[in-house]
Structures are given as structure tokens and as C-alpha cells.
Amino acid sequence: MSSPTRVVIVGGGAGGITVAARLANSGESLKIQIVEPSDKHYYQPLWTLVGAGVFPREESERNEADFIPPGVEWVKDFVESFQPDQNRVTLRDGRQLEYDYLVVSPGLQINWQNVKGLKEAVGKGGVCSNYDYNTVDSTWEAIRNLKSGNAVFTQPSGVIKCGGAPQKICYLAEDYFRQHGVRQQVNVIFASAAGMIFPVDRYRPSLERVIERKGIQTLYEHDLCEVRASTKEAVFRRPDGSEHAVRYDMLHATPPMGPPDFISRSPLADAGGWVEVNKHTLQHARFANVFGLGDASSLPTSKTGAAIRKQAPVLVENLLAQRAGKPLVGSYDGYTSCPLVTGYSGMILAEFDYDKQPAESFPFDQSQERYSMYLLKKHALPNLYWHGMLRGRA
Ligand code: FAD
Secondary structure, three states, X not given: OOOOEEEEEEOOOHHHHHHHHHHHHOOOOEEEEXXXXXXXXXXXXXXXXXXXXXXXXXXXXXXXXXXXXXXXXXXOOOEXXXXXXXXXXXXXXXXXXXXXXXXXOOOOEEOXXXXXXXXXXXXXXXXXXXXOOOOHHHXXXXXXXXXXXXXXXXXXXXXXXXXXXXXXXXXXXXXXXXXXXXXXXXXXXXXXXOOOOOOOOOOHHHHHHHHHHHOOEEEOOOEEEXXXXXXXXXXXXXXXXXXXXXXXXXXXXXXXXXXXXXHHOOOOEOOOOOEOEOOOOOEEOOOOOEEEOOOOEOOOOOEOHXXXXXXXXXXXXHHHHHHOOOOOXXXXXXXXXXXXXXXXXXXXXXXXXXXXXXXXXXXXXXXXXXXXXXXXXXXXHHHHHHHHHOOOOO
């Protein structure tokens, strides 16, 4: 009997676990290893609602062990480097793992240090961020403690995970201020490095109406470059190189993000540092037995868990086809989804593809705010994630 095909998966987050589950369910003869250093697995999309006080942060956390599929080996370490010419990865403890196929999904890296003063300021003095489990509670604290002044919400330049998340928390906070009688005393400001609220035509007019209705001040082409905690100033860089300082009483910062350093310096990276994969087949551009998905990949779509839900089955189909010597017919169309929460009772479910064309799931106008979609975000999507997607079933 021939020995099983060895598959090493880098990262046990949304992408890694979903692919592992689907491979384990495939019935093929595979020896699967997941390299993942963390004891905990996070459903990060919930952090928007955690920051708004809807759930405690513990609700977003599970033990990693409970999501390693049966029969799959968990290698609890960091991957340090890749040797794709020898079909090997090297771990931080010096061990090497050999593979027949490699799947790369280590997520992206948050670069707090790229905004001067942010790393030191975040988590206290009204400076907060939903983008880390350790800082998400500070968002809820800042929102409920603010009684007057400027509430500033930022979105950086460059690629971030869930491009809509910076504005969702702005809408939720505005709703909270209104419901708690302080809205008249609070100036809500959304400051974005982008030139518009959302890049997809189908949803932008609805979001512009939300901003108008809520009386939110927008500062476009404002890229946060410094936080001066001592004077409570957020400093923004403008396209012409000038700087504009805005006083804040609360500041929700979305930090700059980029590919993980160990990917950027590896032979798997493209010029931007991301894992260079074919945008339809998810196969690596230079190494036929390497596949990639999720936030660390070069796939030119909005980086979300919803995108991974569509990427994972394509990747598994193509990996198994490659193994069988067949053509790779699985094709990913760039589908991604952004549940744009507009308050504690409304949501616009944006779903679109590589061409920014709508790819909607429901037979109604998804560009409108709906309470039913808010309930989807709050209850149905977390269940779909934990019980469907991570089990390789949805
Ligand atoms: P991750 O899930 O981040 O997992 C990466 C894993 O790799 C981690 O477990 C990490 O420990 C591991 N790892 C890192 N380095 C190494 C290494 N050297 N070796 C081995 N393992 C390593 N998505 C949506 O679909 N809808 C939303 O509404 C939504 N909202 C969001 C709101 C916020 C505030 C945030 C932060 C994210 C949101 N997302 C949303 C995005 C979604 O969470 C990510 O796109 C998704 O988790 C990416 O999955 P991934 O597997 O690529 O990376």
C-alpha cells in the first residue's frame, strides 16, 4: 500500500482550519499537519459587536484544540521559513517538516508601529481599536464613557482585513451616543485615507445616506500618521504631504496592516510580500505543490472570512486534482462579503466579486439597511462559522 500524501498547512485560523476540515472529510489518503502556535482561535468578525458592547470578547474565542479535525496533527509552533525547492518548512524550534503539498494561510500582520505613538497609546486615554483581542474591550469602554467632544474613527491606506469594519464601529458608536442622550454633545468624525466611503458602486449611495442621516463628518484622504496622546491629537497625512491635526476625546484607530514578515522574506512572496497565488486556482505562481488562501494571499479581493469560505473548496478541489494529475478546474471568482452594520438594528450585506459586481445571496435588495441582516450578523454568521465553515461543511 502506498504511503499517504503529506499535506502541511501553515496557520490554523479561518483559512487553515477550513481547508484542513475539507481535506480530512475528502476520504483521500492524506497525512495532514497544521502548524499553529496559538492555543486559541478567534472569530474576529465578532470584534465589531464586542467593541460596541453587544458581546463580551470571550464569546469570540475558542480553544484551537477543539477545531483541529480528527486525524489531523497539530504542530504547535511558528513556521520560520520556507524551502519550497526541497518541499520543506522550518519551524521556530529548528525542526523541519517535509510535505508533498503545502497550504499557506497565516493571516496578515498588524503594523501598529507604522503610526507614530499608536502602539503606546492604544488601550487607554480614549484611544482604542477593534483590531486586536487585547484592545477590543477598550473600544466599548471609550464609547460608553464619552459624554461630549470629538469621537474620531480612522481607516488607513493600504490593504486591511474587512475593509468595512472601520466604518461599522463608527455607525454603532453614533447609534449608542444617540440612544444615550449624548449625541448632541458629540461630534462624530470618520477619517479615511480613501477618497470615498466604499469602493463598490452598488452599496456606496446607501452608505452615503447613512452618513448624512447620522450627521457624521467625513474627512477623506486623511491617513492617520501620528497619535499625540499627551495633547489628544490625531495627526493625518494628506495626499499633498501636509499634516492636519484633529483633537480627539475618543479615537478608534484601525492600524495599518501588511503581509507577515516571514512571508515577505520567503521565496513564496510576490513583489508586495503576499503569497503569490493564481487568482482563480489558488495555486502558487512558481511552486505547483503550494497553494494559498486568506488574508496572507495575493488574491486581489477584500480580505474576509466570507471570502475564505468560497476560496477553501476551490483550493481543496484543485489540490486534489493536482495530486491526481488532472487539470485544475476549480475557479474562485473573488467573492467576498462585508456585513456593513449601520447601528444596533440595521445592516447592509455587501457581497461582490473581483469586478466589484454584486454577488448577492438573498432575493431582495441587499443595498438597503435591514434588521433581519443585523440578526444574521449577530446570530447566524457566528454559528455558520463555528459549526459549518470550520467543520468543512459550509
Ligand atoms: P487568521 O484567521 O487571522 O488566522 C491566521 C492564523 O495563522 C492565526 O491563528 C495565527 O496564529 C497563525 N499564524 C501566524 N503566524 C504564523 C506562523 N509563523 N506559523 C504558523 N501559524 C501562524 N471577515 C468577514 O468575513 N466578515 C466580517 O464582518 C469581518 N469583520 C472583521 C472585523 C474585524 C475587527 C477583524 C479584525 C476582522 C474581520 N474580518 C471579517 C476578517 C476575518 O476575520 C479575516 O479575513 C480572517 O480571519 C482571515 O483568515 P486567515 O486564515 O487568513 O487568517
